[in-house]
Structures are given as structure tokens and as C-alpha cells.
Amino acid sequence: MVFQGEVLSIGALLERAQTAPGAVPRTRVGVRHTAAGNATLAAALLSAGDDLEVGWRFGILQTLDDYTSTLRRGGVQLAAEVFATEPAPTGSVQLDAAFAALADHLAERDGWTPPAWALDPARRAEGWFPAVPAIFRDEAKQDSPRAFRQRGIFITGRSLNRA
Secondary structure, rough: EEEOEEEEEHHHHHHHHHHHHOOOOOOOOOOOOOOHHHHHHHHHOOOHOOOOHHHHHHHHHHHHHHHHHHHHHHHHHHHHHHHHHOOOOOHHHHHHHHHHHHHHHHHHHOOOOHHHHHOOOOOOOOOOOOOEEEEEEEEHHHHHOOOHHHOEEOOOOOOOOOO
16 A cells, blocks of 8 residues: 555554554544443344354454444443443343353453443353354363353353454
8 A cells, every 4th residue: 555655565554553643533422332232132133033153243242342442442431331231131041141251351351340230140151152163162161261251151262352
């Protein structure tokens, strides 16, 4: 790509983007998407006959993406608001536990207090391996972050990696 008369590699473009000061919005943009909203959508998908893997992708991973976007745009306090409202039950014990695990995990990672609903001991699954092929289950048992493992959800170290 040509940038002000110079040709930059992809790596140079990425480095420049990461070190450039962020644009300052004219108005504060609040939280656009929440765990509660994504749980409602996941519940609708399950009701329509989709399986738990679809619920994982469009509920949990979408919430992770929404949190990450909000974190980049507005910082930790704003990002924590993604989890401020308790998600209604999805119809899946596993997904309900996963929403709590994600909130707890991100709070621990980023230094904010998880909401009370995320610490509810009823939000627990029994040995769920979302999107983890059988060949990687031992790895998932070993690598799963505390917040997920504690709730009976086992994921690999790559399960929460996003592009």
C-alpha cells in the first residue's frame, strides 16, 4: 500500500496503526451490544433448532468480540458495562454458565469486578467442551481458564482467540 508517497508492507501498516493515536470521537459512544442482548439472540437460535455450537459462536464469541471492541473504543470501565445487565436464561444450562464464565474471566484478566450474576453458583455446566473436538479434550481440561473450568466448561487456549 502507498502511504504519503512510500510503499508500506502489511507489517509496517499494522505497526503504524497500533502506534498511531486513536481518533477522538466527537460524542461518547456507549455500549452498543451486551451479553444480555446476545443471550437473547442465542436463545432464539436454540429455539429455532440450532445446536449449542451455534449458541457458543453467536452468544459467547460474539459477546467476546463486542467486549473487545468496546474495550478498544472506550476502555475497561465501559467494556465492563457489556456485562452489567444479567442475561436472561437461554434455555441452555451450558450457555448460561458460559456467559457467567466469560464475564468472570474478562473481569479477572482486565481488573474489574464481575457482576453478581456472574458469580451465581447455579450458572454451572457439567463437562461441556464447546467447539472442542474430542482429540483436544485433554488439552482443554488442562488449559481451560479458571472461570470456565470452575463452571464445568473446558476450552483450549485457542478457544477465545479472535482475529
